Amino acid sequence: METVSENKCFGGVQGVYTHGSEACGCPMTFGLFLPEEARDGPVPVLWYLSGLTCTHENAMVKAGAQQWAAEQGIALVFPDTSPRGEGVADDEAYDLGVGAGFYVNATEKPWAPHYNMWDYVAEELPRLLGNNFALDMERQAITGHSMGGHGALTLAMGLAGRFRAVSAFAPIAHPSASDWGRKQLTAYLGADEGTWRRHDATLMMREHGFDGPILIDTGTDDQFIDLLRPEDFAQAVAERRQPATLRLQKGYDHSYFFVSSFMEEHVAYHAEALYA
Amino acid sequence: METVSENKCFGGVQGVYTHGSEACGCPMTFGLFLPEEARDGPVPVLWYLSGLTCTHENAMVKAGAQQWAAEQGIALVFPDTSPRGEGVADDEAYDLGVGAGFYVNATEKPWAPHYNMWDYVAEELPRLLGNNFALDMERQAITGHSMGGHGALTLAMGLAGRFRAVSAFAPIAHPSASDWGRKQLTAYLGADEGTWRRHDATLMMREHGFDGPILIDTGTDDQFIDLLRPEDFAQAVAERRQPATLRLQKGYDHSYFFVSSFMEEHVAYHAEALYA
Numbered sequence: 119m120e121t122v123s124e125n126k127c128f129g130g131v132q133g134v135y136t137h138g139s140e141a142c143g144c145p146m147t148f149g150l151f152l153p154e155e156a157r158d159g160p161v162p163v164l165w166y167l168s169g170l171t172c173t174h175e176n177a178m179v180k181a182g183a184q185q186w187a188a189e190q191g192i193a194l195v196f197p198d199t200s201p202r203g204e205g206v207a208d209d210e211a212y213d214l215g216v217g218a219g220f221y222v223n224a225t226e227k228p229w230a231p232h233y234n235m236w237d238y239v240a241e242e243l244p245r246l247l248g249n250n251f252a253l254d255m256e257r258q259a260i261t262g263h264s265m266g267g268h269g270a271l272t273l274a275m276g277l278a279g280r281f282r283a284v285s286a287f288a289p290i291a292h293p294s295a296s297d298w299g300r301k302q303l304t305a306y307l308g309a310d311e312g313t314w315r316r317h318d319a320t321l322m323m324r325e326h327g328f329d330g331p332i333l334i335d336t337g338t339d340d341q342f343i344d345l346l347r348p349e350d351f352a353q354a355v356a357e358r359r360q361p362a363t364l365r366l367q368k369g370y371d372h373s374y375f376f377v378s379s380f381m382e383e384h385v386a387y388h389a390e391a392l393y394a
Numbered sequence: 395m396e397t398v399s400e401n402k403c404f405g406g407v408q409g410v411y412t413h414g415s416e417a418c419g420c421p422m423t424f425g426l427f428l429p430e431e432a433r434d435g436p437v438p439v440l441w442y443l444s445g446l447t448c449t450h451e452n453a454m455v456k457a458g459a460q461q462w463a464a465e466q467g468i469a470l471v472f473p474d475t476s477p478r479g480e481g482v483a484d485d486e487a488y489d490l491g492v493g494a495g496f497y498v499n500a501t502e503k504p505w506a507p508h509y510n511m512w513d514y515v516a517e518e519l520p521r522l523l524g525n526n527f528a529l530d531m532e533r534q535a536i537t538g539h540s541m542g543g544h545g546a547l548t549l550a551m552g553l554a555g556r557f558r559a560v561s562a563f564a565p566i567a568h569p570s571a572s573d574w575g576r577k578q579l580t581a582y583l584g585a586d587e588g589t590w591r592r593h594d595a596t597l598m599m600r601e602h603g604f605d606g607p608i609l610i611d612t613g614t615d616d617q618f619i620d621l622l623r624p625e626d627f628a629q630a631v632a633e634r635r636q637p638a639t640l641r642l643q644k645g646y647d648h649s650y651f652f653v654s655s656f657m658e659e660h661v662a663y664h665a666e667a668l669y670a
Binding site: 128179184339369373374379 | 401402403404405408455456458460461613615645646647649650651652654655658
């Protein structure tokens with residue numbers, strides 16, 4: 119693992135690191151914010167999964183999360199959204215290939231064998247983080263934006279017991295019923311929709327739900343809201359009697375101006391679960 | 395004037411607008427954050443001048459200022475750092491030409507006649523803002539980062555009575571004694587250093603100071619600190635008995651991770667002066 123940069127930030131350190139990834143078969147870069155408290159011992163971890171076209175960097179510089187993580191003594195992890203670089207397949211569309219890994223393990227060519235973002239985020243990166251930084255991997259929570267909200271919800275529901283809380287900003291909530299989903303799940307996993315079920319938050323909510331609290335914010339003026347389908351997820355939540363707070367925020371859109379506006383509440387919400 | 399974008403942000407609106415600039419002889423783009431209170435009437439204005447290589451956008455997405463401006467009911471203006479586009483002279487160096495206007499009116503070719511950033515920020519843009527938005531132009535304050543800190547300090551001291559307070563993050567504090575300054579002032583204003591005096595914060599502090607409070611933060615690990623020369627400005631402040639708070643912040647560097655870490659305090663400081 120190599121250090122790309124470390125910048126002091128709100129009393130802690132915003133680092134960027136790169137390492138050879140076995141899961142993705144290429145170098146992967148991630149951001150990690152460590153609050154001041156990490157000098158004295160392991161701190162809880164909040165994952166932030168990013169959306170389409172993003173790298174590890176977007177949320178790190180635009181979401182304004184570090185200040186609240188510093189206040190709460192929580193670390194933030196910012197993984198990349200796909201494998202990248204030489205030999206990694208890509209597509210001309212912004213929503214397939216590089217920057218659009220959808221947090222699945224691709225079984226179909228040309229995306230296999232590099233596009234294993236599920237294994238990367240669920241297994242390899244947590245192991246690397248736990249071995250190298252002062253992080254308490256027994257206390258993890260997860261959030262994300264758009265495609266990253268999809269990732270947060272599906273990881274939280276798919277890895278029972280791993281995350282104490284999950285939240286999301288404008289998540290893709292029902293990918294198997296959306297143009298943000300059908301195309302990508304077909305490409306990465308093939309046409310058999312049975313394999314999509316553990317990568318669809320609405321279907322997973324219908325089947326088993328999440329053993330912890332859920333917080334979701336979506337803007338009423340989100341220009342992609344028809345692709346996100348928050349109504350399907352809301353229905354599934356209500357049908358299951360799943361403890362959750364689902365909010366439609368008046369006038370907000372899909373941008374980081376929206377994400378940053380509600381970041382304080384999301385971090386506080388995770389802190390409550392992480393310190394419970 | 396045309397609206398490029400408007401995004402709801404912390405209850406207010408982060409807008410981006412473009413207009414034909416007389417001062418710069420080209421289209422100019424700026425960001426403007428209006429807090430919710432601007433719906434009900436004019437609000438005070440805090441200018442944020444950006445540093446080398448920046449556009450109107452960098453601080454708007456990275457400085458985390460809107461949340462504190464929203465809390466205080468203050469508007470934020472994010473001007474560009476130079477003229478741009480067809481017919482505008484440029485240089486291969488990152489620190490001269492486009493992105494590096496240094497907030498002066500160039501008298502030397504090829505920078506004249508487009509590089510009139512002093513007139514743009516001091517005269518044209520305030521007039522445009524006052525005529526088009528709910529802004530109380532009797533209550534203005536100014537801040538900036540690096541080259542923009544230089545701009546904030548020189549505009550504040552050069553326009554007596556205009557700004558109620560000035561602050562800066564890692565400002566270029568003594569350009570006529572720095573490689574971040576001598577090269578640019580020579581290019582834009584010519585070799586006669588007499589014309590540089592009203593664009594050098596340390597010289598202006600020695601000559602007349604500022605009729606209001608000053609707050610400056612600089613990181614002890616700023617990789618450009620030798621170019622900023624905070625020690626020269628600090629000496630001039632002390633010699634004049636100028637009311638000021640000059641802080642060296644341990645471990646912070648020149649990045650927006652530093653700027654955002656202290657933004658809350660800077661906005662609160664300006665709010666105190668704007669609402670006095």
